[in-house]
């Protein structure tokens with residue numbers, strides 16, 4: 001398996017992502033930027049998510065504000081509960097996140113919501129000291145991860161959202177009404193969220209500013225098994241770790257054996273799984289892990305994490321939480337607005353429950369890079385085997401040599417195709433070196449214009465993964481590319 005460091009090296013060298021404000025000494029940790037190649041992959045990943053989840057399931061998508069009022073987060077519970085256990089060295093004042101520190105030192109998985117006296121007990125039991133100066137820690141505290149902002153000249157208190165979905169909850173009655181919704185009613189949103197992590201690290205894996213793609217499925221709690229589209233996915237095979245045993249079962253079996261509690265959850269876990277199958281990650285290295293009481297977020301009653309095995313261990317890519325009516329009833333209580341709706345399917349007045357698929361985009365991008373990275377020792381090359389529809393560029397047009405008659409044809413092909421596809425023109429340097437650069441950033445095809453092109457209007461298509469080359473008529477390129485872009 002390729003190492004985490006190797007992926008970061010590739011990302012820095014090839015502009016997938018790099019640290020923010022990096023020319024300044026006061027650049028804060030936990031902020032990274034996507035360069036041109038990474039940004040293209042991110043956008044294509046989001047487009048695949050839209051295709052395989054939003055459009056597949058007739059969801060609606062919104063784009064809410066990143067800054068929201070204090071009351072939103074009083075209602076959501078984030079101002080009281082959204083915190084991590086923090087330890088402070090009594091001498092050098094180094095600050096650490098207790099659960100991560102204990103995991104690193106002792107391999108013990110400490111749940112996020114562990115009582116702080118329990119953290120102190122573990123620190124004592126294993127005689128854990130400050131890694132910098134060896135002194136003992138002060139008593140564990142809880143650190144709230146919300147970013148406070150001041151609005152306008154009076155600096156009115158507001159907050160950057162720690163999850164995109166609060167706008168979905170606040171807006172739900174309006175959206176349900178204008179879209180003439182019926183339950184289950186999924187609302188999706190892509191955007192940035194912000195968490196003041198105690199110890200951000202590992203580039204895209206723990207950021208303070210990060211992208212989420214969230215789907216909140218509003219449902220009638222009495223109708224969780226009335227999901228006709230369940231039949232579409234009943235044979236999808238999922239790996240589920242329920243805390244005691246790991247089962248590789250169809251969605252139908254998982255339901256019969258009560259590993260998954262209802263058809264609604266089984267359906268959405270399955271379409272999520274089918275979406276990730278198309279991303280190029282190794283699905284044999286994935287699992288849905290049911291979280292224990294102590295591991296669940298404060299708003300969740302049932303929670304499965306969709307996890308992937310990577311070089312840094314199991315990584316949570318999607319939090320799948322059954323949030324009951326927690327959010328809608330809290331917003332109704334604090335705002336005094338009614339959040340119930342009439343469900344036209346059952347003719348009942350209901351305060352819907354919510355099941356969510358909260359997907360971390362940045363972690364998913366890292367995972368795709370890692371799982372698609374291949375070293376071809378025989379040919380002394382690095383190949384990023386990205387799916388064509390996730391590659392930063394679909395193809396490059398390369399005149400074989402620097403001759404005006406080849407360059408003119410190559411440029412015409414480039415100008416024609418770049419209207420429809422992400423193309424690149426590279427007219428100089430040795431052809432071998434040009435291929436290597438493209439392979440490293442995952443460009444699936446290279447189109448070479450050579451002397452035969454002048455005679456018969458054909459070019460060669462070179463396949464990134466096999467290095468195979470085929471001749472094709474220039475006029476057939478467009479339909480060739482269209483076919484390769486179908487997931």
Ligand code: GLY
Nearest residue numbers: 162163165319358
């Ligand atoms: N909305 C759930 C989360 O951000 O984890």
